[in-house]
Amino acid sequence: MTEASFSRVLRHPIATVASIESAALLVGAAAFVLAFPVALLMFWGHDLAIAGTGSVGEFAGIASAVLAVLAFVLGRLLVARRTHVPTDLDGTTRRSEPKLHWFDVAALALAHGIIALLAWVGLTDLLGQSFQGAVLYPFAGAVLAGVAAGLTSYVVFLSSVRLTPMLLSLVLAVFLVTGALASMLSASDPQWWQDNLSALGMTDEVSAMTFNLTLIVAGALVTIIARYATAGLPTRTPQEVRGRTLLRLGLVLIGVFLACVGIFPVDEFLAIHNTVATGMGLVFAAMVIGLRRLVPSMPHVFVVLGYVFVAVVAVAAVLFAVGYYNLTATELVAAVVIFSWIILFLRNAGAMAATEESDAAPAVRADARLAAGTA
Numbered sequence: 001m002t003e004a005s006f007s008r009v010l011r012h013p014i015a016t017v018a019s020i021e022s023a024a025l026l027v028g029a030a031a032f033v034l035a036f037p038v039a040l041l042m043f044w045g046h047d048l049a050i051a052g053t054g055s056v057g058e059f060a061g062i063a064s065a066v067l068a069v070l071a072f073v074l075g076r077l078l079v080a081r082r083t084h085v086p087t088d089l090d091g092t093t094r095r096s097e098p099k100l101h102w103f104d105v106a107a108l109a110l111a112h113g114i115i116a117l118l119a120w121v122g123l124t125d126l127l128g129q130s131f132q133g134a135v136l137y138p139f140a141g142a143v144l145a146g147v148a149a150g151l152t153s154y155v156v157f158l159s160s161v162r163l164t165p166m167l168l169s170l171v172l173a174v175f176l177v178t179g180a181l182a183s184m185l186s187a188s189d190p191q192w193w194q195d196n197l198s199a200l201g202m203t204d205e206v207s208a209m210t211f212n213l214t215l216i217v218a219g220a221l222v223t224i225i226a227r228y229a230t231a232g233l234p235t236r237t238p239q240e241v242r243g244r245t246l247l248r249l250g251l252v253l254i255g256v257f258l259a260c261v262g263i264f265p266v267d268e269f270l271a272i273h274n275t276v277a278t279g280m281g282l283v284f285a286a287m288v289i290g291l292r293r294l295v296p297s298m299p300h301v302f303v304v305l306g307y308v309f310v311a312v313v314a315v316a317a318v319l320f321a322v323g324y325y326n327l328t329a330t331e332l333v334a335a336v337v338i339f340s341w342i343i344l345f346l347r348n349a350g351a352m353a354a355t356e357e358s359d360a361a362p363a364v365r366a367d368a369r370l371a372a373g374t375a
Contacts, residue, residue, distance in 0.1 A: 020161055027074065028154030031067045036146035039063070043138035050128040056141040057124025063145060064152040065117035071153040072109040075160025076100060100163075100228070107220035111175045112159065114217065116152045118178040118210075122185075165229040169346035172221050176339060179214030183207045198266040198273065198331070212262040219259025222342065226251035229349045234297050243294035250287040251342070254280050277331075284338050285310050302348045309337045 039059055049055040100108070128134075136144070159167060186207040202208060230248045235241045257280035266273040288306035291298055316333040319325040325333075 020158070023078075023161075024154050024157045027071050027157040028150040031071065031153035032146040032150035035063045035067065035149035036142050039145040040138060040142035043141045045138070047135040047137065048141045050131060050134060050136065051121075051125040052128065055124065055128070056136055056145055057121055057128065059141075060124065060145040060148040061117045061120040063149045064120050065113040067149050067153045068116040068156040069109045069113040071156040072112050072160040073105060075157045076105045076109075079161055079163075100224070103220075104224045104228075107217060107224060108160075108163075108171070111171060111217050111221055112156045114213070115171075115175050115178055116156070118182045120148055120152075122178070122182065163228075165225070165232065165346045165350035168221075168225055168228060169343040169350075172218065172225065172339070172346075173343050175221065176214065176218055179210060179218070183211035183214065186210065198261070198277075202265055202267040208265075212265065215262030216259045219255045219257070219262070222255030222258060223252050224255075225342070225346060226255060229346050233295055233349055233352060240296065243296075247287060247291070247294045250283050253283045254338070254342070257283070280338070281313065281334055284341070285313075288341065297352065299348055299352075302344065305344070306341060309341050313337050 039056075042059065043056075051057040159171065184207075188207070226248045230244050230251070233240075233244050233247075235244050257276040260276040261273060261280070264272040264276070287294075288310050291306055292303050313334050316325060316330045320327060320330040
């Protein structure tokens, strides 16, 4: 990178696709520079385990989580300061993205941090079981921890500045999977599944805190998604505007109910917990059934798939009622179905918005040429 191009990236870090990539590399390099000396200072003088308390994996997870939060916030600050109109790779002008409020950025940054923490701790735990008895020297451990922090910051920065409904769907999916698996694998009671899925959040252990925190943050993510993803839906008539508003309200309710499931553990707030969990399923069914009327332009295949999803949940409920399924299996089926639908909705909404912008681009360019000719 020449001096001129280096200074240009510093002045306009997200002006172009190339500058975004260069800025992400600089963020990753800065994270390595920050994490490496701290790790070397903490590791110096003794051999290190790959995983466990005081290990390379523990430091890499914590450092990556902290730096991931900072990288995401930095990316959103740069997006907020952006003065040029964003364009696609072919030069087509894109519509302005919905503005994220500070609490939206905080929730998304926290989600990225938790994903980084759980991912690196889980990966190193797997490596520790694969290389039992192996130790790392301080310098090598510090390098690996620094690389983990740098790679995490690089990826998170790109996620922050390129945030789209489709990318949000990936963040939500990865966050739910990593959080749920971490809680299941760390549960002290291996037979927790014999009660219900909410049993993971009933104890005072780290696994319960992980489970409840996952639900709370995931609920916040869904409420962010409600506004961010529906902003690009076509609204040509007052009926379509009203439909988009109702759909957004339904997603917000699902997010609030999901967060309340984590806030009110089943062993302490049985009535509230069951009420919000049931309400989440009812709101989901109402959204799916009314989707064709709420958003007439939604692809027919996705609408039909929603009906199939509702039918699957109903069948699981019947199997539970007759004693074939236990409550955990029924809750898992419902959770997988609901969040699969939300993730697919995000992807379809993003595709619809991209298609509308692509269709409108020729007219925009024609108007620009006409205006230039008139001038």
